[in-house]
Structure formats: C-alpha cells, structure tokens
C-alpha cells in the first residue's frame with residue numbers, strides 16, 4: 416500500500432494536515448510516537464484566529480469543547496512592578512491540551528485517516544516518493560508532512576559552533592483556584608515568565624481528575640539556572656508567589672526542554688514541515704497552536720493538486736513555502752522584536768513600559784501585530 420500522504424506527529428499541526436488531506440480524497444497515514452490523551456507543556460491559550468478552523472476540524476459531537484471553553488478577553492502583564500492591561504478582541508479560548516489533542520486525533524480517525532499511536536519515525540529515505548522508517552516497519556508514501564514538533568529526532572540540531580548556549584525549560588500544571596478572572600496573566604522576571612489562565616476540564620480530564628473545582632493552568636518558560644520546578648518559578652515573582660500560595664495541584668507537572676528559536680523553514684528535502692517543526696514561536700504571543708493548525712491545513716491544501724496528479728511535488732512544495740512566508744512567517748518577526756524589547760536591561764526597558772502603561776492602545780496594537 417502506497418499512501419498519498421504520511422504525516423509524522425499527531426499534535427495540532429499533524430492532525431490538521433491529515434484531516435484536510437483525507438477530506439480532499441487522499442489516502443493518509445498519521446504516525447504518533449506517544450499516546451492520547453496526554454498533558455502537554457502549553458499555556459492552552461488558543462487565539463481567536465484559528466477557532467473557526469478548529470471548529471471545522473472537530474467532529475460535531477466535540478463542539479462542546481469549544482462551547483464550554485473559557486473565553487479570554489483580556490491580558491495582564493506583570494513586569495518590573497507594573498501591571499499593563501490590554502483587551503483581547505476577539506477573545507481567545509482556553510482549552511486543555513489533554514482534551515484538545517485527543518479530540519483532534521479522534522476526528523482524524525473518524526474521517527478515515529489511518530491513525531497509529533506508539534510508533535516512532537526513525538528516518539526518511541528519498542525526496543518524493545518517500546520510504547518512512549519506523550519502530551513498526553517501513554511505510555511508502557508519495558508526499559510527507561513533518562509535524563513532529565519543536566524538538567524531535569527528525570529535526571536538525573541548531574549549530575552552536577562550540578559556544579555555550581543558554582538552556583531554557585517549559586513547565587506546566589493545573590491548580591485549583593477559586594473564581595479566577597477570565598484573563599491571561601503573564602508574570603515576567605529575570606530569566607523567564609509564567610502565564611496563568613483559567614481552564615475548564617473537558618471529557619478527558621473528567622476521567623482523570625476532580626473536575627468540580629475551578630482551575631487555572633500555570634505554564635512557564637524559564638532559564639534552567641533560574642528554576643527547574645513550578646514552585647521555584649512562582650518564587651521568582653512576588654505577585655505570582657502570593658497568588659499561588661492558595662493553589663492545590665490538580666495535575667502532575669510536565670516539563671520540556673530545550674526551547675530554541677530558529678528561522679522558519681517550511682520545506683526541507685521535499686518534506687513539507689508544519690507547526691513547531693517549521694520553527695518555534697515564543698510562547699508569550701500565544702500563537703503556536705494557531706500556527707500549527709493553520710500551517711497543517713495549508714500544507715495539505717497545497718498538496719491537493721499533487722494528489723490529483725495535476726502538479727509535481729516540488730511545485731506544490733514551492734507553493735507551500737511561498738504561502739507560508741507570506742501568511743504565517745510575519746508573526747515570528749514581531750515576536751522576536753518583542754522578545755528583544757523584554758530582554759533589554761531594566762533601565763532601558765523602564766521608559767518603554769511607562770509608554771505602554773500610559774497608552775494601552777499601543778499595547779493592544781502590539782498584541783494585534785502578533786496575530
């Protein structure tokens with residue numbers, strides 16, 4: 416059996432590509448090394464730009480996931496002793512990855528994608544057609560989408576040229592908090608930040624945890640020499656420390672590392688990359704899931720003429736690369752500018768923050784530019 420498309424990785428990017436391709440008549444196999452449902456390090460902020468797409472990807476019986484999601488209509492930035500407020504228009508949704516990723520996986524399976532878990536892709540031979548080498552044997556395919564995430568065995572390692580580079584970690588867990596505000600709160604400190612937002616338990620959480628209590632998700636990106644556990648992160652910011660004192664853990668903490676920012680590369684050796692496999696966008700812009708869903712769909716849409724035999728694979732790949740750079744890449748430039756601004760020495764950052772505090776419209780403009 417030769418597939419039209421094999422997708423590596425069953426996260427938002429991979430399932431979005433697989434569902435789009437199968438709905439366009441392609442024979443699709445998706446390979447995932449893990450098993451769903453599972454917690455994932457993430458702020459769980461799903462930006463409004465991709466909520467319509469998400470609704471179309473999910474099955475109608477999964478619509479409760481979106482209907483019951485907490486809507487996040489505001490953000491508070493706690494930085495250098497100030498609190499900057501901004502509105503988020505239209506509001507984002509807060510959806511636990513435990514529920515979101517499992518729902519997308521089920522939807523792919525329901526639509527006719529050949530879905531296989533606990534299979535790790537070890538290598539790829541060819542530049543179209545491809546032989547995909549896995550822990551469960553080899554598979555043949557005409558086209559390949561690599562949606563294996565930020566740091567997989569299939570991604571090239573960034574060149575360090577012998578330099579010592581900073582190591583960054585991602586950490587996350589759910590906690591009980593009474594009556595949390597429908598806001599994403601970002602607490603910045605030297606060497607990292609932590610986001611906190613309310614999240615509703617979905618059907619997967621219902622099987623695993625006490626779902627009656629109101630909860631928040633706390634997720635941090637932090638330099639490894641600053642903190643390696645969530646309590647250590649909470650201690651880095653006085654307001655967060657105070658807030659977290661009343662929290663009770665609802666899920667085991669999960670962590671991930673390293674976190675590195677590279678330039679987006681949408682196509683490699685004839686393989687269409689999607690989601691974090693293209694490049695990792697700084698989590699504080701809350702756009703990683705949206706970029707994953709949109710790039711997965713875009714990759715599959717660009718492959719449709721190839722599946723139908725009216726376009727060669729290299730041309731479909733070039734079209735994807737051009738669309739990606741035009742429609743999705745600008746967010747990487749904005750987020751790296753904001754990251755540089757946040758990384759300024761406090762003395763230089765102070766006047767900038769003072770402007771933002773006095774003119775919320777500028778903060779709103781910056782938030783819009785990350786969309």
Ligand SMILES: Cc1cc2nc3c(=O)[nH]c(=O)nc-3n(C[C@H](O)[C@H](O)[C@H](O)COP(=O)(O)OP(=O)(O)OC[C@H]3O[C@@H](n4cnc5c(N)ncnc54)[C@H](O)[C@@H]3O)c2cc1C
Pocket residue numbers: 423424425426427428429446447448449456457458459460461462534535536537562563564565567568569584585586634635636671674689690691692696698701702703704705707
């Ligand atoms: C601290 C932190 C906070 C974040 N907060 C947010 C947020 O609030 N909002 C937001 O939008 N984004 C956020 N993100 C980013 C977001 O989590 C990612 O952008 C998103 O998960 C990317 O989806 P993906 O499908 O590309 O990759 P993933 O979700 O990582 O999925 C990749 C899948 O591929 C599988 N895989 C890997 N290698 C192989 C292999 N060789 N064979 C088979 N399977 C393989 C993995 O098991 C995984 O399931 C955050 C990230 C971090 C680190």
